[in-house]
Amino acid sequence: MKVNQPIFSCGGPRPIVLDETSLTRVENERSILARLIQPEQTVDGDPLGELEGLATTAGTDVVGQIIQRRTRPDQKTFFGKGKVEELLDLVKQRDADLVIVDNDLSPAQVRNLEKAIDTKVIDRTELILDIFAAGARTYEARLAVELAQLEYSLPRLKRMWTHLSRQSMGVGMRGPGEKQLEVDRRLALKRIHDLKTELKKVERRRERQVAARQDTATVSLVGYTNAGKSTLMNALTDAEVLAADKLFATLDTRTRRWHINHWGSVLLSDTVGFIRDLPHGLVASFKATLEETSQADLLLHVADASNPQVLEQITAVYKVLEELGIEQKDALLVLNKVDQVDSPESLQRVQERYPNAIVVSAKTGKGFADLREAVGHALGSEFLDLEVEVDPSNGKLLAHLAAHGEVLSRVIEDDRITVHVRMPARSMGEVKRSALNIRDVSTPTIDLEGNTPATPSRDADSSDVA
Numbered sequence: 001m002k003v004n005q006p007i008f009s010c011g012g013p014r015p016i017v018l019d020e021t022s023l024t025r026v027e028n029e030r031s032i033l034a035r036l037i038q039p040e041q042t043v044d045g046d047p048l049g050e051l052e053g054l055a056t057t058a059g060t061d062v063v064g065q066i067i068q069r070r071t072r073p074d075q076k077t078f079f080g081k082g083k084v085e086e087l088l089d090l091v092k093q094r095d096a097d098l099v100i101v102d103n104d105l106s107p108a109q110v111r112n113l114e115k116a117i118d119t120k121v122i123d124r125t126e127l128i129l130d131i132f133a134a135g136a137r138t139y140e141a142r143l144a145v146e147l148a149q150l151e152y153s154l155p156r157l158k159r160m161w162t163h164l165s166r167q168s169m170g171v172g173m174r175g176p177g178e179k180q181l182e183v184d185r186r187l188a189l190k191r192i193h194d195l196k197t198e199l200k201k202v203e204r205r206r207e208r209q210v211a212a213r214q215d216t217a218t219v220s221l222v223g224y225t226n227a228g229k230s231t232l233m234n235a236l237t238d239a240e241v242l243a244a245d246k247l248f249a250t251l252d253t254r255t256r257r258w259h260i261n262h263w264g265s266v267l268l269s270d271t272v273g274f275i276r277d278l279p280h281g282l283v284a285s286f287k288a289t290l291e292e293t294s295q296a297d298l299l300l301h302v303a304d305a306s307n308p309q310v311l312e313q314i315t316a317v318y319k320v321l322e323e324l325g326i327e328q329k330d331a332l333l334v335l336n337k338v339d340q341v342d343s344p345e346s347l348q349r350v351q352e353r354y355p356n357a358i359v360v361s362a363k364t365g366k367g368f369a370d371l372r373e374a375v376g377h378a379l380g381s382e383f384l385d386l387e388v389e390v391d392p393s394n395g396k397l398l399a400h401l402a403a404h405g406e407v408l409s410r411v412i413e414d415d416r417i418t419v420h421v422r423m424p425a426r427s428m429g430e431v432k433r434s435a436l437n438i439r440d441v442s443t444p445t446i447d448l449e450g451n452t453p454a455t456p457s458r459d460a461d462s463s464d465v466a
């Protein structure tokens, strides 16, 4: 791989074509992992474990690791002088062609370090961007990734440009480097603008879709990457969503109908996983992808209870949710992978901290009944127990009742079918529009308009809301 290869090619403004990426890919490189740990950082378990997971996901072959404990990073080369020499030796010895640093480096630090060890250096953010670039499948996810990549590259481009333009100032004319970079920069800015506009459009389309689904309660799975969200989604809904033992297996939002016994059905969405210090640009870019999450009636925050870092991961997810401006009040914490937990003590430690968490295994199905009950409960106030009289020719309404609610019984007469159904109040639009008659038999003291009738009654007319 070439170091410092040009990031943008010259040419007219590009249309929104999505099969190219502006960052170099690191697949198949022989990589060395490096991390600087400062005294105030607490590190449990394997300090390079997560980075190794990311590096493997990105397709690199990890051939060495190096850690430096230091009060603060070196301004120029990030690691101290001795460590840089050690790194250089290791690179030669292992024949590595890439160094991945677990921290965030300034563009200048990357350049200086690359020069000192004569090897390509990327930081954690660039690695995550690389994974996202390789994995994004839908149009929207790819727009978001390209935007994040460009925004990441731009300050680096700018600094390179400043540096070159200063050089050229001496001769009083514009150097070729400057000119090219100026063009690159302008193109990049234009492209960022186009991508943002396009993302806005997609976002609006999504909003319209969400609005159209208002008849059904929505539940979103969120959580740290690799926590088991997709596996849980598959297990609960028979969906065929890719679940894999790699970080960031899912980069798009998928939605499936999930039927909860005794409650009705909800729309369950799987989302992209979170990670500590998720690159800021990515959070912003994925806002569109996570739009459904912010609109959801309930969040299921899935955590991997078998991971030694589970408490830190839970905190990291809460932090990202906050950054996204998503309220946490309607989140249920789901501790997944209990089948794989090493010691009861470690699970207990998490449960003590989060006593309301629901303990499940997406693999064995353990705890699913509790999960359904908890979700039903959380959405519960919105569910109604109804007897709906339907014209036998109104197939649309009969299908609506079956899709959105739980049908408990059906009585067929010549001129009407009376369906006893439990369904969310939000699904009442179609029912109100086309039922012959509706009786609310769930909470006799409250009718559907929120009024309190003097005498609770199951009589046909008293709670008629049609």
Ligand SMILES: Nc1nc2c(ncn2[C@@H]2O[C@H](COP(=O)(O)OP(=O)(O)OP(=O)(O)O)[C@@H](O)[C@H]2O)c(=O)[nH]1
Residues within 6 Å of the ligand: 223, 224, 225, 226, 227, 228, 229, 230, 231, 232, 242, 243, 244, 245, 246, 247, 248, 249, 250, 251, 271, 272, 273, 274, 336, 337, 338, 339, 340, 360, 361, 362, 363, 364
């Ligand atoms: N033992 C065990 N493994 C599980 C369980 N749930 C998921 N896994 C495994 O954990 C790995 C990650 O699962 P995914 O469902 O892809 O995780 P995810 O949260 O969707 O991950 P991303 O999409 O990458 O954010 C897979 O290898 C699953 O088989 C579980 O309950 N028990």
Ligand SMILES: [Mg+2]
Residues within 6 Å of the ligand: 229, 230, 231, 242, 243, 249, 250, 270, 271
């Ligand atoms: Mg997934």
